[in-house]
Amino acid sequence: MHLVFFGPPGAGKGTQALKMVTEFGIPQISTGDILRAAVTKGTELGKQAGPLMAAGKLVPDDLVIGIVEERLKEADCAQGFLLDGFPRTIPQAEALAKALEKQGKHIEHVVSLEVPDAVIHERMKGRGRADDSPETVQKRLDVFRQQTSPLKAHYEKLGLLRTINGVGALDEIFAAIRKSIGR
Numbered sequence: 001m002h003l004v005f006f007g008p009p010g011a012g013k014g015t016q017a018l019k020m021v022t023e024f025g026i027p028q029i030s031t032g033d034i035l036r037a038a039v040t041k042g043t044e045l046g047k048q049a050g051p052l053m054a055a056g057k058l059v060p061d062d063l064v065i066g067i068v069e070e071r072l073k074e075a076d077c078a079q080g081f082l083l084d085g086f087p088r089t090i091p092q093a094e095a096l097a098k099a100l101e102k103q104g105k106h107i108e109h110v111v112s113l114e115v116p117d118a119v120i121h122e123r124m125k126g127r128g129r130a131d132d133s134p135e136t137v138q139k140r141l142d143v144f145r146q147q148t149s150p151l152k153a154h155y156e157k158l159g160l161l162r163t164i165n166g167v168g169a170l171d172e173i174f175a176a177i178r179k180s181i182g183r
């Protein structure tokens with residue numbers, strides 16, 4: 001089970017990913033979580049990523065690609081994984097495909113959680129993360145539209161895109177995700 005959860009900040013990727021972890025026992029790989037941990041620890045990676053994250057911008061491709069390449073080699077990824085917040089650019093998607101190919105694997109489904117901007121702004125009010133101020137949320141939505149949303153057409157062409165309505169009861173969304181991946 002090799003999955004990507006795709007969608008704007010606040011679409012519910014993390015929440016639904018946790019339900020997948022519980023149900024199927026595959027690890028969630030969140031580049032955002034890994035980067036936040038690096039910022040907290042004050043590592044070199046964290047020092048590079050921190051200011052960009054605070055501004056709602058993307059961290060350079062080579063940094064996040066390196067993180068994911070290393071993470072995918074770990075033993076708990078042997079039976080599959082769920083990528084949450086990666087890839088966010090076409091070069092990241094291409095690097096991912098290459099890294100998996102080396103292991104004889106490939107992404108089976110890209111689950112796109114669709115949520116209107118107005119709903120996202122409403123949801124982010126309650127979250128309290130450092131990069132959740134209304135201005136930074138707007139910046140992250142702009143970045144998503146400009147740099148990340150082209151991935152939808154990329155994965156659609158590959159026949160991997162599963163589009164899910166991300167507004168509604170958590171269990172209903174989860175059921176729709178399961179249906180879309182045939183599980």
Ligand code: AMP
Pocket residue numbers: 009031032033035052053054056057058059060061064084085086087088092140
């Ligand atoms: P997230 O928790 O996925 O919303 O990520 C929080 C922040 O981490 C993003 O706004 C980016 O600054 C950075 N980030 C996370 N994943 C990536 C990625 N795949 N590519 C570039 N930057 C990322």
